[in-house]
Amino acid sequence: MITFDQVTIEYDDAAAPALRDVDLTVEEGELCLVVGHTGVGKSTLLGAVNGLVPHFTGGTLYGRVTVDGRDTAHHPPRELADVVGVVGQDPLDGFVTDTVEEELAYAMEQLAVPPATMRKRVEETLDLLGLADLRHRALHELSGGQQQRVAIGSVLTSHPRVLVLDEPTSALDPTAAEEVLAAVTRLVHDLGVTVLMAEHRLERVVQYADRVLHLPGDGHVRIGAPADVLRSSTIAxxxxxxxxxxxxxxxxxxxxxxxxxxxxxxxxxxxxxxxxxRRAPGPDRPDLLTARKVTVAHKGVPAVREVDLTLRAGEVTALMGRNGSGKSSLLWALQGTGPRHSGTVSVADGTPRGADPHTLPAARARQLVGLVPQTPADLLYLESVGQELAQADTESANGRKAREILDRLAPGIPDSSHPRDLSEGQKLALVLAIQLTAAPDVLLLDEPTRGLDYRAKNRLVETVDALAAEGRAIVVSTHDVEFAARAADRVVVMAEGEIVADGPTTDVIVASPVFAPxxxxxxxxxxxxxxxxxxxxxxxxxxxxxxx
Incomplete structure (x- = not known):
């Protein structure tokens, strides 16, 4: 179904080819998992399957890539759309309509699928991915995980023979991820769909893979049975x-x-x-942020309901819960930029009563409470990585260097790269470096491990631990139970806008079959x-x- 014949892909500004002399064949009805560290060429490999590489990304392709007998060098993505369905790392980048139902139907409209068939497929997909209750919702109102499911559904409705998934579960809670993966495996087993999937959270997907394609970082690809490849791979x-x-x-x-x-x-x-x-903070650590009766609503729909939360110096808190439970809304309310309909937030600023970040100038609020959003590219606006890092250094008053932090999280990103050209993991690492340079006393991270490989997550654990050791309070909103188990002293679980569990990490996550590592x-x-x-x-x- 998919064949790479002596494929090499080079980019003009790169020191070495992204892919080098790749030979592989993916059979019909096979689920192949693409693994490797951030920036080794996984997205390039996936993009070559539907013609995005080199038609839209630039670079030079040597060799031959064929999909269902079609040479991608001579068939741009529009001529492969009936065969290959692609879901990228950021679902918002691929949306072209306004509502869930419209998005699910859009691809079929372009392929001239009969209306009766379109309606049937939309209903099937809504049920398959648990989206029926969201059918009329605006896409921009959905949580990141809900957007991810819609993106996958919009591809499935076209019934492609090849499905290319780039980090398909990165924004999903454990239960939603299992539902999506179960749907994907049904497509493979029952309909013979060929799936090529890149995923950093291997603990979720490796058991479903027929074969693993490991990219070690030198441009080559190692192919084999999952157990054989992972036994000696650098990522597992x-x-x-x-x-x-x-x-x-x-x-x-x-x-x-x-x-x-x-x-x-x-x-x-x-x-x-x-x-x-990790060493938990002592009981005498001061409170850095105190929230009382915080309530947030979007268009009259409550997202956070009278939440009380206290963050102490030196404490790392994992904020967990299913998609749409209110985690992001709470973080934005604590940071001061997001809406807060009632309740109070006080951040220690050296005064007896503290300060409400919602009432402070943006620059001052950022020094007290930093936030890295789910979509980190929202904070990137300059023309190069070097300019972003230099601007972060200029705004920092503590001597931290953004480049040093970035190299610990994702080494090898050149200053000349445009931030929008980076992979999702590299964008996240860049934004983390920018925010950590300011080193606020309270740091809020919304899904920081999305797009990060295990090595980068290890560095993030070390960074978070070092910041906590300096006396800062860290909150990590995450669906990554493995990261929470390693990084957090405390776990707070939200459901329907309320806190339903709050306690030491071991007590909370081991008691839950969903959140247990x-x-x-x-x-x-x-x-x-x-x-x-x-x-x-x-x-x-x-x-x-x-x-x-």
Missing amino acids: PPIVELGRAAGWDPLPLSIRDARRTARELRTRLTGHTPAPV QTAKILAPLPFLTVDQVTTALATPRPEGGQP
Whole structure:
């Protein structure tokens, strides 16, 4: 169905080819997972399948890419639209209509699908992706996860033979991600659709893959069975990392298989107390932000309902909950830019009563409370990465250098690159570097791991931990349970605009089958959250009195 024959893709301003001498074949009805660190060429590989590369992205393509017998060099994307459906990293970039129902029908209108068939397919897709209640909603009013599902649905209605997905679950909560992946696998198994999927959250998708295409970063592509490729790859989900640490062979890729394999490991770990993931702040730390009875409504619809929240110095809080639960609305209300219909927010500013960021000038509010939004490109407005970093340094009063922070999060981004040309992960890293340069006492991050690979998330954990150690309060709104398990002291769970759980990370996420990380699911009822905790325990003698 998809064939790459000695394909090399070069960009004029790049030191090395994005892809080099790639030979691969993806068969009909196969789900192939594309993995690799941020910036290694995954989006280039996907773009070559539907002709975006090189027709719209520039660069030079050597070799031949064919899809269902059509050479993409001679067939631009419009001539492949009936065969290839593409969902990009940012769903808003692909929307062309105003409402959910209109967006689902748009592609079929362009392909002249009969009206009766269009109506039937729209209804099927609404049910398939859980969008029926949103059919008349404006696209710009949806949460990021809801927009992602609409973007996938708008492609599915055309019944393409090839589906190209770039980070399809990046904005989805765990339950919504499972629903989308279940729908995708049904298309593969029941209809023979070929799926090429790039995804950083491998813990969600690797069990569904028939093969893995690993891009190590030198332009080449390594292809093989998931367990074979991931055993030695530089990028792997926690379940594989745990299997490596325990010496399992073959490597399990699903929680069910891993639990069966882990019986002996659970016995070895019994009696060990997991090391703390991070040192929690002491009880004497001061409150940096206090919110009381905060309420937010959009067009009369409540998004946040009388929320009370206190953020302490040195504390990292993970804000979790399903898509549309009010997390982003709460963060914008705390930062002061977003609407707040009632309630109070007070941020420590050296005065006895504190300051309400909603009433302060933007520059002063940013020094007290920083916010990185779900769509980081909204904060990028200059012509190059170097200009963005220099502007951040100019506005910083604490001596931090934005370039140093960026290189820790996503190294190798040249100053000459235009911010809009970066991958989503690189854009996020750039905005994080800009906001962290200001180093406000309270930092709010809305889905900061979206588009980041495991290596970049490790650096983000280190950065967040360092900022907390300096006495700052960090809130991370996230669907990434693995990141929350490693980075947060405290987890706050929202549902329908209200806080329904608030407590230490271990207590909250282990109690939930939805939010529990892979290690916790595999080793339950033992209280381990991360692979690092397991490896530390295995290297430590069993305490006296521990059960064998």
